[in-house]
Amino acid sequence: MTTIITKGSFNFIDVFAGCGGLSLGLMQGGWQGLFAIEQDSNAFETFAHNLTNENSRYPFSWPSWLPNTPHSINDILQSYRTNLAALEGAVDMIVGGPPCQGFSSAGRRDPNDPRNRLVESYLEFVGLIKPKIVLIENVKGITQDFVDTNAADGKINYSKQIIDSLSVDYFVSSRMIDTSAFGVPQTRHRFFIIAIKKELIPFFDENPFDAIEQFRFSFLRLKGIHSIPVSSKSAISDLEIARNGKQPSRDSAGFEEIAYIGPQTSYQRLLHCEFGPSIPDTRLARHKPEIVSRFKKIIELCHADGRLNVTLSAELKASFGLRKCAIRVLDPDNPSPTITSMPDDLIHYSEPRALTVRENARLQSFPDWFAFKGKYTTGGDRRKKEVPRFTQVANAVPPLMAEVIGRVLAKQLLSLNQNFDSSLTSVIVDQNALEFLEDLA
Structure with a gap:
């Protein structure tokens, strides 16, 4: 040898x-x-x-x-x-x-x-x-x-x-x-x-x-x-729609994505790497109006009850007709919980929506120039065989x-x-x- x-x-x-x-x-x-x-x-x-x-x-x-x-x-x-x-x-x-x-x-x-x-x-x-x-x-x-x-x-x-x-x-x-x-x-x-x-x-x-x-x-x-730990807001606040606005998705017809102005915090600057004004993987989910309304109420209740970063209570899930067991609202002042391959497991801390692939990638410490390819999501039995973008980020x-x-x-x-x-x-x-x-x- x-x-x-x-x-x-x-x-x-x-x-x-x-x-x-x-x-x-x-x-x-x-x-x-x-x-x-x-x-x-x-x-x-x-x-x-x-x-x-x-x-x-x-x-x-x-x-x-x-x-x-x-x-x-x-x-x-x-x-x-x-x-x-x-x-x-x-x-x-x-x-x-x-x-x-x-x-x-x-x-x-x-x-x-x-x-x-x-x-x-x-x-x-x-x-x-x-x-x-x-x-x-x-x-x-x-x-x-x-x-x-x-x-x-x-x-x-x-x-x-x-x-x-x-x-x-x-x-x-x-x-x-x-x-x-x-x-x-x-x-x-x-x-x-x-x-x-x-x-x-x-x-x-x-x-x-x-x-x-x-x-x-x-x-x-x-x-x-x-300073550590780095909070979720320190990681993704520069990607808020309220700050940047939206634009047509560059890689998915019929979808919108987050436009981008620039980084705000030291962590955001570290990962942005002076990449430029157009970063990949900011496509937004197409939530139905009733889902947006539901997410707004969930965000308000979780902030009021101090139930951030934790799974919704059985009573709260039942009141919204939810069957998912892991849905949580991000705590802006602490690190996120472990991200998963399910896009709607985490709700944004202030905006009624699921996180984008890029926001998940930020929480995983991927630089902004690192672009993800392939499908965004998959479902059913295909989840055992396919590794779409959200899963790629979560598994890394x-x-x-x-x-x-x-x-x-x-x-x-x-x-x-x-x-x-x-x-x-x-x-x-x-x-x-x-x-x-x-x-x-």
Whole structure:
């Protein structure tokens, strides 16, 4: 087995990449993407538009042997196994989280959901390439026990399965993180795993999660975020219709979108990136007049009763004839609750409407230049197969959170290089791997 120490940017492969939130954050943190795997055509269209286009701000390298198209991890393992095996020793990090719907408390938890089995494919992929670091993100539900009639004790815990499997060759640490502590204007608790090759541990100064926590305030200052948590109003007040007005949608005939004047707060300026007056994904929902009237009353009642960011009471839902269980009104003075793939789960704090894709993206810390592609919404059985824009945003790792992690891990790898003892024979340079990386340059 060879572990390669390379010069220049550290590289990564993103598995289950979705629309690219994790990849974007890592590249903002100094990493270089090699390639990514995502099977949904809508999500991959967004990913490719923003991160593989030659005009992208943060373009992936992308190897010539892999078509720049949607792929499933199992297709990659089957069709490109030889190419993957050739990467052994050449990849600094493999990242990603197996699709979380089967684990999520936001939906019905299904232990037999075939997406849960993709954990095994992910581990097989890691075992084939043997990167220095493995980074995994998932919902809290992955840490819970599922019924499994094939298991000796009748249950399975996927987080334990992942940690036990990686622990053979890696030092594994894990932590539950609330992304609002890192400048994301959303209370979003996610489970992270960081695994580091055992042979490299002597060269790492500290536990990566301790390093991430210690870097937190320096990172926030670096980003111009002077107080946390960032409130939802601080994130999206510049997108209020009352301030900007409306105009015909540029990508959906028969719809209107929010016009745009410019950012107001430091967080808005950070994400606007001097992009210009026309930002994407501000299409408004076409609410019927009775829905607008209902939303107005709900907003008034929730403000009066102090029931912001919390699910409507059963009595209130019944009074409005609502059957949805998760509808909430945003609290302007606090981070939003965890956003979901359902557009009308959150009502704007002052305007009687659902949030736009762009407003959801702001709450996830996506920059304004990052445009989402494909359908806006879907429904019925298609929800299990399609990943429209709202779902792409909801499923993503917040780029700000990913950037924090990327900066810390890059610093630790750089420290590893500086502390590297050339007499350590278990860490060597593989010439074929170097040639592969040079071909990508």
